[in-house]
Amino acid sequence: MTPSTSVPMTRVAEAWLAVLMITALASPLHAQSEMLGMAGGWRIVPMDPNMIMLPGLAGVVPVVGAFTPATGIDPASFPEAEPFQVVEMTDGDTLDIQVSIVRRNLNGHEVVMFGYNGQYPGPLIRAPQNATLVVRVRNDIELPTTIHWHGVRLDNQFDGVPEVTQEAIQRGESFVYEVHVPDAGMFWYHPHVREDVQQDLGLFGNLLVTSPNPDYYGPAHREEILILDDILMDEQGALPWGASSPTHALMGRFGNVMMVNGDTDHRLSVKQGEVVRFYLTNVANSRTFNVTFGEARVKLIASDVGRFEREDWVGSVVIAPAERYVVDVRFEEPGNTVIANTIQAINHFRGEFYPRVDTLSIVTVSDEPANPEISNSFGTLRAYDEVAAELEPYRPHLNREPDYELEATLRVQDLPLPIVLSLEADTLFFPPMEWNDAMPVMNWLSTGDQVTWILKDQETGAENGDIDWNFQVGDLVKIRVFNSPDSFHPMNHPIHIHGQRFLVTSMDGAENQNLVWKDTAIVPVGSSMDLLVEMSNPGEWMLHCHIAEHLNAGMMFSFTVEGQRTLH
Amino acid sequence: MAITPDGSYEYLVHVSLERMKTPPEGQLVAWVTTTEIDRVERIGSLDENLKASGRVTWNKFLVVITLEPDNNPEQLMWSGPIVFRGMSRSGMMHTMVGHGALQQENCTAYGYVN
Numbered sequence: 001m002t003p004s005t006s007v008p009m010t011r012v013a014e015a016w017l018a019v020l021m022i023t024a025l026a027s028p029l030h031a032q033s034e035m036l037g038m039a040g041g042w043r044i045v046p047m048d049p050n051m052i053m054l055p056g057l058a059g060v061v062p063v064v065g066a067f068t069p070a071t072g073i074d075p076a077s078f079p080e081a082e083p084f085q086v087v088e089m090t091d092g093d094t095l096d097i098q099v100s101i102v103r104r105n106l107n108g109h110e111v112v113m114f115g116y117n118g119q120y121p122g123p124l125i126r127a128p129q130n131a132t133l134v135v136r137v138r139n140d141i142e143l144p145t146t147i148h149w150h151g152v153r154l155d156n157q158f159d160g161v162p163e164v165t166q167e168a169i170q171r172g173e174s175f176v177y178e179v180h181v182p183d184a185g186m187f188w189y190h191p192h193v194r195e196d197v198q199q200d201l202g203l204f205g206n207l208l209v210t211s212p213n214p215d216y217y218g219p220a221h222r223e224e225i226l227i228l229d230d231i232l233m234d235e236q237g238a239l240p241w242g243a244s245s246p247t248h249a250l251m252g253r254f255g256n257v258m259m260v261n262g263d264t265d266h267r268l269s270v271k272q273g274e275v276v277r278f279y280l281t282n283v284a285n286s287r288t289f290n291v292t293f294g295e296a297r298v299k300l301i302a303s304d305v306g307r308f309e310r311e312d313w314v315g316s317v318v319i320a321p322a323e324r325y326v327v328d329v330r331f332e333e334p335g336n337t338v339i340a341n342t343i344q345a346i347n348h349f350r351g352e353f354y355p356r357v358d359t360l361s362i363v364t365v366s367d368e369p370a371n372p373e374i375s376n377s378f379g380t381l382r383a384y385d386e387v388a389a390e391l392e393p394y395r396p397h398l399n400r401e402p403d404y405e406l407e408a409t410l411r412v413q414d415l416p417l418p419i420v421l422s423l424e425a426d427t428l429f430f431p432p433m434e435w436n437d438a439m440p441v442m443n444w445l446s447t448g449d450q451v452t453w454i455l456k457d458q459e460t461g462a463e464n465g466d467i468d469w470n471f472q473v474g475d476l477v478k479i480r481v482f483n484s485p486d487s488f489h490p491m492n493h494p495i496h497i498h499g500q501r502f503l504v505t506s507m508d509g510a511e512n513q514n515l516v517w518k519d520t521a522i523v524p525v526g527s528s529m530d531l532l533v534e535m536s537n538p539g540e541w542m543l544h545c546h547i548a549e550h551l552n553a554g555m556m557f558s559f560t561v562e563g564q565r566t567l568h
Numbered sequence: 569m570a571i572t573p574d575g576s577y578e579y580l581v582h583v584s585l586e587r588m589k590t591p592p593e594g595q596l597v598a599w600v601t602t603t604e605i606d607r608v609e610r611i612g613s614l615d616e617n618l619k620a621s622g623r624v625t626w627n628k629f630l631v632v633i634t635l636e637p638d639n640n641p642e643q644l645m646w647s648g649p650i651v652f653r654g655m656s657r658s659g660m661m662h663t664m665v666g667h668g669a670l671q672q673e674n675c676t677a678y679g680y681v682n
Contacts, residue, residue: 351664429659
């Protein structure tokens with residue numbers, strides 16, 4: 001049953017009659033999961049056994065073909081991926097990165113994935129602020145690829161966006177990036193071609209840019225990276241991805257297996273009283289994490305492109321796809337502390353919230369005291385005067401009216417009728433954030449061919465690639481992003497701006513009292529977020545949602561900045 | 569995002585009554601309670617403009633306005649009559665069983681009472 005509808009929100013009564021007609025087809029999901037030989041190489045997406053299959057969807061598969069890497073080749077012929085290595089680089093150094101196929105064992109399953117230099121995640125690159133790094137990338141996977149240096153205000157020609165700043169790197173070809181790193185902080189790199197596939201299969205790594213100021217952060221005993229990710233698996237391994245277009249276009253592809261640094265069983269050992277500086281990066285396709293650290297005290301220090309004005313105690317860290325946060329955590333009590341994703345998930349079938357805690361990492365705290373003792377410095381919240389001083393020129397602009405207004409919405413066509421009917425009926429409440437995939441089959445069946453996610457310029461009515469924004473270096477541009485709750489199926493959107501930095505000045509009219517430079521920030525459903533973007537870097541740059549499936553379902557556009565590069 | 573460590577939303581609740589007069593006796597007080605009414609928190613008494621504001625960290629909740637004998641910030645549970653009640657938007661999210669596409673499903677099989 002694949003009737004074509006372009007989803008106007010009318011004809012509801014007519015639709016309900018159709019619902020009644022197909023209701024008799026309802027059957028429990030566990031029966032569906034036993035089906036063999038689904039069309040096109042698909043396997044049905046895993047689902048909560050307490051849920052039932054929506055009538056009319058039994059046996060339906062995505063309208064695109066299924067993709068898994070290196071199909072038909074013995075996985076044993078590929079090298080087993082190794083844990084990431086730290087690569088220390090200085091100004092002018094060159095790094096070779098090979099994009100290749102690797103073999104992983106995840107949850108007892110042999111999975112063919114991708115890797116940078118055969119590692120999971122890719123190498124952790126450490127470089128001093130203001131260095132210029134040369135990275136030679138060779139593509140040895142079957143898909144064209146690029147590397148986008150997320151958050152780095154580099155020369156436009158090295159931004160890694162196919163058809164905008166470069167041609168995609170075909171198999172067997174290479175591209176040389178010159179990565180100038182003007183800002184201290186934690187950044188990351190990933191492909192900008194079919195992120196929903198390539199990033200999900202392991203193509204990501206961190207770039208840590210260190211400040212020359214030894215007192216940039218407060219004292220800590222050690223530093224650890226926590227790259228947060230998830231992958232969607234069933235009893236046979238990783239679920240296939242859409243070949244020509246993403247599946248999971250409505251909500252993005254949520255995984256059901258959590259990973260930290262590519263590991264499903266991440267662990268750390270620390271001493272009692274040890275202060276660990278964690279650099280958190282969310283590389284998941286769609287999942288926003290609410291990261292908790294048990295009873296340990298957590299100090300929030302920095303985010304995407306620098307430090308906050310003031311450090312702050314937090315109970316958890318909400319981190320959307322592509323965001324980064326830096327926190328100091330002190331482990332005071334011997335024993336195990338669980339780093340977890342702690343959420344109130346939604347069971348749409350029952351119409352209920354329910355608590356869900358997924359372990360991300362287990363920290364074993366020994367009774368050996370950490371040396372030196374730094375509890376006093378940890379217990380003190382620092383205010384960063386230099387950050388506040390740097391922000392002074394921007395403060396007169398924080399409260400002004402927006403120059404541009406974007407509305408986030410979507411349009412669908414040719415979705416299976418039961419999905420359309422269910423979503424049309426399910427309009428009484430949309431959660432501000434989607435913490436879990438509460439409708440996995442409907443979501444899986446929605447593809448980029450059927451769903452168009454839209455950023456709409458409110459003034460001109462232009463959408464996505466038709467938006468034509470042109471700026472000069474030095475412009476401070478206020479952009480309001482409104483995530484319309486009245487669209488067909490609204491969802492939160494982490495908005496990423498390439499090549500520039502911005503401040504989140506307010507959310508729903510509430511002023512941000514602790515500013516930090518960002519490159520990605522999430523807009524909950526029904527909310528308006530105001531961004532003050534500093535146009536400092538000339539070129540043609542992208543603005544897009546960083547949910548990989550939304551991006552590949554159209555939610556992006558580019559703008560131009562003219563003038564001489566002037567980074568503050 | 570205003571999220572508690574357990575992942576609940578933190579809502580800022582604004583209560584406002586319109587087209588009514590301040591009662592001649594007693595004090596109108598706004599409360600929030602869970603949908604099971606097993607937990608109750610006092611938002612506060614309504615001011616002269618019949619408004620009150622507070623925070624709530626439950627995902628679904630009811631707002632109850634009662635007429636109390638006086639304004640007692642220490643009061644843990646309402647004692648007066650309920651004058652108004654409301655519900656969070658999230659309260660409108662309820663089971664799909666027995667409704668819409670799942671109208672033919674038997675509610676009792678899923679623990680719901682017909």
